[in-house]
Amino acid sequence: MPETIAVLPSRRTCLAAGAGLLSLAMVRPARATPDAMAEAIRAFTGGDRVTVGRVTLDIPPLVENGNTVPLAVSVESPMTAADHVTAIAVFNEKNPQPNVATGYFGPRSGRAGFATRIRLADTQQVTAVARMSDGTFWSSTADVIVTLAACLEG
Template sequence: MKRKMYNQDFSTRRRFLGLAGSAAVAGTIPMVTLRPLEATPEMLASAIRNVVGSATVTTGKVKLDIPPLVENGNAVPMTVSLASPMTPDDHVKSIHVFNEKNPQPNIGNFYLGPACGRAQISTRIRLADSQKVVAIAHLSDGSFWSATADIVVTLAACTEEAS
C-alpha cells in the first residue's frame, strides 16, 4: 500500500511539473530576465558615503595588501591592516572594503574591537575586471582613514566559462 501511495504522489508531481513546463513554454507564465546593472563612480561614492556619512576620509594609516596584477579574478587575496594598539581608548572599530566596478560596491564590512588584539583582516575577493579597490578604516576617535589600489585582472571572474 505504501508503494501505491508513493507512485500516486510521484505521478502527481510529475504531472504538475509537466503542466508547469508546458505553461512556461506556451508563455502563460511570465519569464524574468535578470542582467547586472552597470556600475558607476557615483555608486561607489554613494556606498562610501553610506559608511562615513559626512566625515572626511584621509589617505594614510591603512595598508591594503593586494596584488596589482592578477591572472584570474575569481579569488584575489587581500589583506587590510593598520598599526593600532587596539586598547579600549585607541582601536580600530571597523574596516570597510569597496570596489568600483561592482553594482553593489561594498565588498565587506568587518567590525573589530580592542579584544581583537590586531587590526587586520584577510580574505579573497572576486573581481570581474581591472578596477580600483578602496579600504576605509573607522578608528575609535571617529576618524576615517583609507588606502586605494588599482588592480589589473587579465581573466575576468564573471566571464570565465565552466568546463
C-alpha cells in the same frame, strides 16, 4: 481525413527552456560605478573626511583570474580602549555591488585586519576605509588589473 496528433514537448525540453528563460531574467548588467563606490564610502563614513594613511591594503596589482583575488587589509592601531579600530570596509568600483566586505573590531581584538578572497568584475580600484574609535576615517586605495574578469552578469 487524416488524424491530427499533437506533439507535446518532453519534460526535459520544458525544464531546459524554463532554465534558459530564468537565466535570461536573472542576468543584469553590473551596476557599480566609481560614483556608486564613492556613495558607498560616503554612507560608511557618514560623509566625514577620509584621510589617506594608517591602512595597508595588500592586493596583487595584476591578477590573471578575477574569480579569486587574494586581499588582506590591516590598520596601524594600538587597539587600546582609548584608541582602536571599530570597523574596516572594502569597496570596489566595477562589481555588481560596491561593498565588498566589512569587518568589525573592538579593543580586545588584538589587531585590526582580515584576509579573504574576492571576485573582481574587471580592472578597477579597490579601496579600504577604517573607522577609528575617535570617529576619524583612514584609507588606502589600490589599482588592480584583471586579465580574466569575474562577475559577468551582462
